[in-house]
Each structure stands twice: as structure tokens, then as C-alpha cells.
Amino acid sequence: MTQDETITTPLAEELGAGGAQVREGTPGDAVGGRVPRYVARPPDTAAAQALLAAAHRRGLATVVRGNGTASDWGAPPRRCDLVLETAALTGIEHAAGDLVVRVGAGTPLADLQAELAASGQRLTLDPLVAGGTVGGAVATGLSGPRRLLHGPLRDLIIGMTAVRADGVAASSGGRVVKNVAGYDLGKLHTGALGTLGLITSVTFRLHPLPEALRTVSAGAPNPETAQRWTHAVLGSGAVPAAVELDWPETGPLTLRVLLEGAEGGIDARARAVAELMEGSGISEGAPAQWGALPGAAGDTLLKAAVPIGQVAEAARLLHEAAQDQGTTAAVAGSAGAGVLLAALPASAGAASVNGVVRRVRAAVEGGVTVARPAPALADAELDLWGEVPGLELMRAVKLRFDPRGLLAPGRGPGGI
Amino acid sequence: MFDEGEGEPRMPQPLTALIPRLREICGDDGVITDRTRRRTYESDGLTYHASTPGVVVLPTTTDQVAAVVRLCADAGVPFVPRGAGTGLSAGALPHSEGVLIVTSRMRRILEIDVANERAVVQPGVANLEVTRAAAPHGYYYAPDPSSQQVCSVGGNIAENSGGAHCLKYGFTVNHVLGLEIVTPQGEVVRLGGKAADAPGYDLLGAFVGSEGTLGIATEITVRLLRAPQKVRTLLAAFETMDAGGAAVSAIISAGVLPAAVEMMDALSIEAAEAAVACDYPPGAGAVLIVELDGPAADVDAQFERATRLCRESGAFEVRTADDAAERARIWKGRKSAFAAVGRISPAYIVQDGVVPRTALPDVLRRIAELSAASGIRVANVFHAGDGNLHPLVLFDDAEPGASERAAEVSGRILDLCIEHGGSITGEHGVGVDKACQMPEMFSPADLETMDLFRSAFDPAGIANPEKLLPTPRLCGERPGVRKGVHPLVAEGAAEQF
Numbered sequence: 001m002t003q004d005e006t007i008t009t010p011l012a013e014e015l016g017a018g019g020a021q022v023r024e025g026t027p028g029d030a031v032g033g034r035v036p037r038y039v040a041r042p043p044d045t046a047a048a049q050a051l052l053a054a055a056h057r058r059g060l061a062t063v064v065r066g067n068g069t070a071s072d073w074g075a076p077p078r079r080c081d082l083v084l085e086t087a088a089l090t091g092i093e094h095a096a097g098d099l100v101v102r103v104g105a106g107t108p109l110a111d112l113q114a115e116l117a118a119s120g121q122r123l124t125l126d127p128l129v130a131g132g133t134v135g136g137a138v139a140t141g142l143s144g145p146r147r148l149l150h151g152p153l154r155d156l157i158i159g160m161t162a163v164r165a166d167g168v169a170a171s172s173g174g175r176v177v178k179n180v181a182g183y184d185l186g187k188l189h190t191g192a193l194g195t196l197g198l199i200t201s202v203t204f205r206l207h208p209l210p211e212a213l214r215t216v217s218a219g220a221p222n223p224e225t226a227q228r229w230t231h232a233v234l235g236s237g238a239v240p241a242a243v244e245l246d247w248p249e250t251g252p253l254t255l256r257v258l259l260e261g262a263e264g265g266i267d268a269r270a271r272a273v274a275e276l277m278e279g280s281g282i283s284e285g286a287p288a289q290w291g292a293l294p295g296a297a298g299d300t301l302l303k304a305a306v307p308i309g310q311v312a313e314a315a316r317l318l319h320e321a322a323q324d325q326g327t328t329a330a331v332a333g334s335a336g337a338g339v340l341l342a343a344l345p346a347s348a349g350a351a352s353v354n355g356v357v358r359r360v361r362a363a364v365e366g367g368v369t370v371a372r373p374a375p376a377l378a379d380a381e382l383d384l385w386g387e388v389p390g391l392e393l394m395r396a397v398k399l400r401f402d403p404r405g406l407l408a409p410g411r412g413p414g415g416i
Numbered sequence: 417m418f419d420e421g422e423g424e425p426r427m428p429q430p431l432t433a434l435i436p437r438l439r440e441i442c443g444d445d446g447v448i449t450d451r452t453r454r455r456t457y458e459s460d461g462l463t464y465h466a467s468t469p470g471v472v473v474l475p476t477t478t479d480q481v482a483a484v485v486r487l488c489a490d491a492g493v494p495f496v497p498r499g500a501g502t503g504l505s506a507g508a509l510p511h512s513e514g515v516l517i518v519t520s521r522m523r524r525i526l527e528i529d530v531a532n533e534r535a536v537v538q539p540g541v542a543n544l545e546v547t548r549a550a551a552p553h554g555y556y557y558a559p560d561p562s563s564q565q566v567c568s569v570g571g572n573i574a575e576n577s578g579g580a581h582c583l584k585y586g587f588t589v590n591h592v593l594g595l596e597i598v599t600p601q602g603e604v605v606r607l608g609g610k611a612a613d614a615p616g617y618d619l620l621g622a623f624v625g626s627e628g629t630l631g632i633a634t635e636i637t638v639r640l641l642r643a644p645q646k647v648r649t650l651l652a653a654f655e656t657m658d659a660g661g662a663a664v665s666a667i668i669s670a671g672v673l674p675a676a677v678e679m680m681d682a683l684s685i686e687a688a689e690a691a692v693a694c695d696y697p698p699g700a701g702a703v704l705i706v707e708l709d710g711p712a713a714d715v716d717a718q719f720e721r722a723t724r725l726c727r728e729s730g731a732f733e734v735r736t737a738d739d740a741a742e743r744a745r746i747w748k749g750r751k752s753a754f755a756a757v758g759r760i761s762p763a764y765i766v767q768d769g770v771v772p773r774t775a776l777p778d779v780l781r782r783i784a785e786l787s788a789a790s791g792i793r794v795a796n797v798f799h800a801g802d803g804n805l806h807p808l809v810l811f812d813d814a815e816p817g818a819s820e821r822a823a824e825v826s827g828r829i830l831d832l833c834i835e836h837g838g839s840i841t842g843e844h845g846v847g848v849d850k851a852c853q854m855p856e857m858f859s860p861a862d863l864e865t866m867d868l869f870r871s872a873f874d875p876a877g878i879a880n881p882e883k884l885l886p887t888p889r890l891c892g893e894r895p896g897v898r899k900g901v902h903p904l905v906a907e908g909a910a911e912q913f
Contacts (some may be wrong), residue, residue: 061500096774097665097668099668120671135877141618151590152612154621155590170866172865175837176802176837176838176842177803178804178839179769179770179841179842180575180843180844180845181854181857183884184621185622185869188618188869191618231531235642237644239644239711239714261714262718263718265714265716269711280516305612306610307532309531309532310532339613369615384618385615388616389606389607390614390619393605393614393873396872397869397872400869401869406512412616413616
């Protein structure tokens with residue numbers, strides 16, 4: 001084969017040389033309005049490595065897709081030449097006795113949970129977005145209500161394998177929970193929206209399914225009361241698994257406290273919590289739609305992570321700022337962990353969205369970001385990130401892992 | 417002032433030129449050049465690695481740390497951060513031609529913020545001081561390494577320290593929300609704060625446990641936890657380690673998550689008995705300590721279950737503790753075990769390896785076989801809940817060849833950990849001590865990728881060099897470990913942005 005023939009070999013053939021199925025992109029494959037030239041599905045990690053190496057050689061901007069349920073998170077990529085589908089990178093190795101599972105990134109989260117439940121275990125990650133894959137959940141890095149007790153998603157990850165932009169696969173961590181050998185690179189990939197590499201497998205620590213659940217709920221007259229209740233519940237030693245605030249666009253605010261534990265003690269615990277929340281009621285199990293994102297698909301979703309003593313102020317400001325911008329906000333999230341999500345309807349324009357985030361940023365500590373812009377705002381001038389402390393170091397990390405800037409360019413923090 | 421004794425290397429030229437500037441930054445009493453005083457810093461808790469630091473500085477503020485590091489960066493001089501020096505992997509081993517930056521004078525607790533459940537501290541604050549300051553408010557700081565009375569929070573950040581209770585509560589990384597760091601270029605950067613989920617890449621999470629190779633933490637924001645309503649502890653005595661191990665499996669499989677599960681074998685019980693008369697049940701081949709904490713109603717329900725499972729697994733005696741004094745009696749033998757071994761052996765090596773919990777019985781049998789075959793006694797004290805072994809390899813350093821044979825056995829135990837899918841370190845860190853064993857756990861590509869990450873923070877390679885990752889100088893030539901800039905950057909194929 002001569003040099004010329006190599007160059008004229010169809011790109012698709014080169015991309016598929018490692019075993020990946022390659023097809024042409026269609027409008028249905030678009031990410032943030034960019035229709036990729038190719039969509040490729042590697043059958044295993046080795047093929048994914050070959051695919052990424054080829055894309056790297058050819059300078060193709062590559063966006064990873066699990067089940068596509070979070071393709072609209074973060075800024076749309078500046079370019080998208082290739083969509084890499086993880087659907088075939090599946091597999092579950094469950095070490096039940098060790099409360100550990102290693103799982104392929106393309107595995108649907110629901111499949112994983114079903115298999116774990118059969119052994120009386122779970123990955124303590126509330127499904128915020130239905131239908132997602134494990135890799136997608138990790139790349140999105142969003143943690144649900146139970147993060148309060150069991151930690152955010154990143155704390156549940158004990159090992160990871162990811163393929164760098166140049167096709168080199170690298171693992172960190174391991175299969176044991178307690179392990180301090182080497183840098184914990186899994187932390188970097190968690191929430192990086194696929195900008196530092198392709199996550200191919202993740203090893204998680206698991207928890208036993210709780211024997212009993214109770215939910216204590218009460219309507220709060222205002223967010224300040226909800227925050228006061230939260231502080232009282234956390235300070236009581238009741239050890240709730242979650243304390244969730246739910247404040248729709250209009251109507252009353254609800255605070256829900258989820259308790260998990262032994263059957264023998266749960267009712268006494270629930271009664272003790274109920275006494276701290278005026279007008280509360282106790283129900284068995286967790287409420288339906290527990291932890292679901294506020295608003296509807298297609299809304300703009302904001303995330304406000306604040307000190308827990310500023311939750312009320314952040315929630316109130318999200319509501320007020322939305323009204324001042326002529327729109328509305330549905331606010332929900334962990335009052336106990338200080339992480340709120342707010343949905344602004346798709347009709348809210350860029351100026352309104354920017355107005356809301358900037359007003360909240362100016363008033364509270366922490367980070368207020370646009371986690372998921374409405375589709376119509378994909379190319380609008382949105383202030384997604386605000387100031388990102390440590391951004392120069394993040395750029396340096398990106399440069400090492402993806403020196404040509406090919407992995408979801410622009411989608412990372414501060415537009416990396 | 418720069419007196420150098422016989423056999424002691426002179427202070428290297430680039431360093432002597434820095435001394436006046438270091439004095440301007442840290443003050444005369446903040447710079448140690450005297451050889452004898454420098455030598456007091458020659459090792460951390462792992463004393464068989466020793467090296468006299470070129471110069472020692474004792475800064476009191478972030479600005480001083482940053483100025484010292486900038487000076488090092490400009491001169492291309494390596495620096496090594498050091499907290500209280502209690503580390504067990506020689507992570508704070510000084511560089512003979514570098515600056516040792518000791519945080520022991522940065523020991524103010526800046527804030528106990530009850531409303532936000534946070535404490536803000538300087539790096540030299542001792543771990544236990546955080547809990548002491550939070551206790552009047554009913555809160556505590558969860559990570560509790562066994563050296564918590566003296567070890568510094570900054571050192572805990574570097575090592576991602578655990579402790580007996582990390583089975584339930586996790587490690588340092590799970591409790592740190594914010595850091596102010598001085599980068600290896602001398603810049604002050606804030607990562608996170610009192611809020612969770614700082615925007616962007618989780619550099620904070622990756623910095624914790626980076627062993628001083630990515631910079632120095634100068635201010636630390638940690639989570640405070642509400643003190644549990646109730647704590648109950650049991651001690652169960654078994655005839656064999658296998659029976660004790662079966663009890664651990666039964667408890668964990670039943671969905672009970674204890675705060676701590678600790679186990680000791682006959683030899684370590686014997687040592688503890690000789691040292692502190694802990695009065696553990698006579699004839700025990702293994703003792704298990706199980707501690708439960710949390711809401712009172714929940715603890716009581718789980719405690720009964722754990723007690724029953726111990727008996728069903730063959731415990732011939734179960735003692736319970738419901739108050740602090742009784743609990744201290746149960747913990748006495750366990751907490752004294754390492755020091756107690758000194759009573760029954762002139763010298764010993766403390767190993768730190770991890771295996772999956774289900775592999776514990778097999779690995780313990782293999783260690784016993786190894787001990788029998790080599791004639792080297794091994795006492796086992798370990799965090800059974802998470803499979804973290806701390807075998808104590810006993811030897812007589814006066815006996816020719818004994819220390820080499822002990823080191824051989826200790827190394828073989830780590831091999832067993834790796835063979836069973838575990839780790840070469842659960843909490844002591846890699847440091848210098850295990851850098852050359854990293855390739856047994858990680859591939860060349862893994863290590864190269866870790867090195868890429870390191871170079872993002874420290875392109876010049878001056879922050880605690882020769883630690884954590886293997887280098888040719890330390891371990892001989894190994895494929896796949898590369899230093900310096902990414903080849904694509906070097907060849908001009910990639911842009912700097």
C-alpha cells in the first residue's frame with residue numbers, strides 16, 4: 001500500500017479498522033445542533049482505543065454518547081465530527097461479598113441496579129435522568145438525594161479505566177475500597193462531560209439495600225423555615241439519607257426527609273424527625289419521582305451548589321430572579337448537601353438565564369452554573385460557568401490528556 | 417553557620433544562594449541551616465529512609481509558602497512538604513539538595529462554622545484538634561488515623577488518610593470541601609470551599625492523596641459531622657482466625673455497616689497482653705472488635721444482630737461496651753498493638769496492604785505458610801471490614817541476614833495482596849517506600865497517564881520529586897515511564913491554550 005492510497009482510504013474504513021461499526025451521522029445524531037460525519041460503535045475497549053487513535057490522527061472532534069439522555073448537558077461542542085457510542089461497552093462483574101462491582105460504561109444504569117438488587121445491594125446513585133448509562137451518569141457527574149448520607153457519585157467510584165484522546169487506555173484506583181496507590185484519575189473524569197477521555201469501565205463500592213425506609217414530609221411556609229428544619233434534623237443525630245427541598249414554580253414548598261435503616265429502629269427515628277418539622281406526616285418507602293430533575297425535558301437547568309446555611313437564600317433568589325426576568329423557576333434539590341437544581345422554562349431567553357445565574361452568583365458562595373441549556377439556547381451567548389477557580393490548572397490537565405483539544409471541544413469548564 | 421560536619425555533604429551551591437532570600441521571607445527563626453538541627457528532619461515515621469534536607473523553612477502564612485515555592489521554581493530547586501512527620505511511606509523524605517517546607521507553624525483553627533457544618537484550618541493543625549474544637553458544638557471531624565493526636569491535617573490531605581472508622585465514614589477525601597493550595601509554580605489557587613461540587617474538573621478530589629507532588633495545601637475546609645447519638649462496641653473472641661473471618665463476612669452480608677471492624681491474631685494479642693495487660697479472653701486465636709454508631713434505635717437493632725452473628729460463627733466469649741470507659745478497655749489492646757510488638761521482638765516492619773474482604777481467609781493462610789516456611793514471625797492486626805492488612809513482620813536486627821529475610825517476607829505479603837486483586841497501600845501511601853512497586857499494580861500506560869497529570873501541576877518536576885511514581889533513578893530503567901512535556905507539545909503538534 002503506498003502513502004497515497006493510505007491517505008485516500010475512506011476515513012470511515014480507517015475509523016473502523018480496529019473493529020468499530022461505523023456509519024454516517026444523521027440529523028438524529030446531532031449534538032447541540034452539530035450533525036457528526038460519522039457515528040461509531042466499538043465492540044470493546046481495544047476497538048475503542050483504535051477508533052480514538054484514528055480520530056486523533058485525523059483530527060476529528062469526538063463526542064462520546066451513552067444512551068444520549070444527557071447529550072444536551074454542558075455547552076454544545078464547538079465541533080462534532082464523530083460520535084462514539086458506548087452501547088456495546090457493556091458488562092457487569094459483581095463481587096457481591098466485597099460489595100463492589102466493575103461495570104462497562106455502556107451498561108444501562110437500570111440493568112446494573114436490577115442485577116445488584118437481586119443480591120440485596122445497590123449502587124447508591126439516584127436515577128435523576130431515566131434511561132441513562134453508567135458511563136453517562138459518571139461523565140455527567142450528577143448526584144441525587146442520597147448523596148447526603150452516602151456521598152456524591154465521585155465518592156462511590158473506586159476504580160476507572162478511561163481511554164485518552166490519543167487512544168491510550170489507562171486505569172487508576174482498583175477493586176478495593178481502601179486504596180491510596182497512585183493518583184485518583186477517576187475523580188477527574190467524573191463530571192468532565194467526556195472532555196478528558198472516554199470512560200470504558202467503572203468500579204463502584206456498593207451498599208446493602210436498606211431494610212426499611214420512611215419519608216417524613218412537611219409543607220414549609222418559606223425556604224427559611226425549610227432550612228431551619230434541615231439544620232435541626234441534621235443536628236438531631238437522626239442521620240437522614242436525604243433531605244430534599246421541592247419548590248415548584250407556584251405553590252407550596254415541601255421538605256422531605258428520607259430515613260433508611262434497620263426495621264427495628266426506623267419508626268422511632270421517623271417520629272423523632274417528625275417532631276422537628278411542624279405539620280409533618282410519615283409515610284413508608286420513598287416518594288414517587290424521588291430525586292427526579294425539576295421541570296421538564298427541554299427546560300434550561302441551573303445548578304446552585306452553596307453552603308448549607310445559604311440554601312434558603314439561594315432557593316429564594318432563584319425564584320425571585322426568575323420572576324424579575326419575566327420567567328419562572330422550579331427549584332428542587334438537597335437542602336442537606338446544599339445542592340439545588342432550578343428549571344427555567346424553555347421559553348426563557350439567554351438574557352433571562354444569564355440574569356438569573358448572575359444575580360444568584362453575586363449573592364451566595366459556591367458555584368452557580370447552567371448545567372443544561374434549553375435546546376434553543378445551544379448557540380446563545382450563555383454565561384454557563386461564571387468564574388471557575390483553578391481554571392488554569394484545569395486547562396493544563398486538558399492539555400496533557402487531550403493536547404489537540406478533540407474531545408467534546410468547548411463543553412468543559414470555562415469552555416475548555 | 418553553614419558548618420558541614422565530616423561525611424556530610426556541603427549545602428549545595430544553588431541552595432546557599434537562596435538562604436538570604438528565604439530569611440527575608442520566613443524570618444531568621446523560620447529558616448534552619450544548622451546541620452544538627454536539619455538532621456532532626458531527616459526522616460518521617462518510616463525511619464529507615466533518611467536524608468538530611470538541604471535547608472528547612474518554617475513558614476507561618478500562605479504568602480510565605482508561596483514566596484518560598486516561587487523562589488524554588490525560579491532557581492529550579494526541589495521542595496518537599498512536611499507536616500508532622502508521622503507518615504509511614506517516606507513521603508516526607510527530604511531532598512538533600514532541596515528545601516523542606518514544614519507546616520508546623522501554621523496551626524491555627526481559622527473557623528468552626530456550625531451553621532454550615534464546616535471547619536477551616538491551617539495545614540499544621542493536628543487532626544484531633546479539629547474534633548476538640550468542634551466537640552463543644554456537638555460535632556466532630558471523622559477521619560481518625562491512629563496518629564491523630566499528632567498528625568497534621570495537611571499531612572492527611574497529602575496522604576488521603578483513613579483510620580479505623582473509614583469503613584463507614586470514608587477517607588480524608590470524602591471530608592474535604594475546600595483547599596487553598598500553593599502550586600509548584602508558587603501560585604495560590606483555591607479549589608472548592610464551603611459548598612460541595614465546585615464547578616469544573618474535580619482537581620480537589622485528585623489533589624487529596626497526591627503526596628505533596630502537586631503542591632502544598634495552605635488552608636483546608638473540612639466537613640464536620642454531628643456526633644452520633646449512640647456508640648456500642650463489642651469484643652468477640654474466637655478459637656481461630658477463620659472463625660473470626662467468618663463472623664466479619666456474616667455481619668457485612670447481613671447488611672450491617674459497622675463504624676469499625678478490627679481483628680487481631682494470637683501473636684498480636686500476646687504482644688498486647690504483655691504490654692498493656694488488655695485482659696482479652698484467654699485462649700483466643702483471634703479477637704474481633706466491632707463498633708456500631710448512629711441513631712440509638714438503629715444501633716440497638718444492629719448491635720443485637722452483630723452479637724448473634726458472632727456467636728453463630730463460633731465466638732466463645734462476647735463482651736460489650738456501652739460507655740466510653742468500657743469502650744476504651746476494649747480498644748486498649750488494639751490501639752497498643754503496634755507498639756506492643758516491640759515487647760516481643762527487637763525489630764519489626766509494619767506492612768500496609770489491601771485485599772478484597774472475601775480473600776482475607778485465603779491471604780491470612782498464605783501469610784501463615786510464608787511465616788512458617790521462612791521462620792519469620794508475622795503478627796496480624798488489621799481493619800477486617802475493608803480488607804486492609806497491617807502485618808507486623810518480626811525479626812531480630814542483631815541477627816545477620818534477619819532484616820533482609822523480614823523484608824523479603826514483607827514484600828511477599830504485598831505480592832499476595834496484588835495477586836488477590838488488592839492494593840499495595842490502603843492508607844500509608846506510596847512515597848519512596850513503594851514507588852518501585854507501583855508497576856506491579858499499574859501498567860506503563862497507567863503510570864504514564866498519572867505522570868501526565870502530575871506534569872500538568874508541576875511541569876518542572878520540583879514538587880516532592882522521586883515520590884509516588886517510579887523513576888529510573890529510584891527503580892532502574894522501566895518501560896513506559898516518561899518525564900517532561902507531552903511529545904505532541906514537544907513536536908509542536910499541539911497548541912498551548
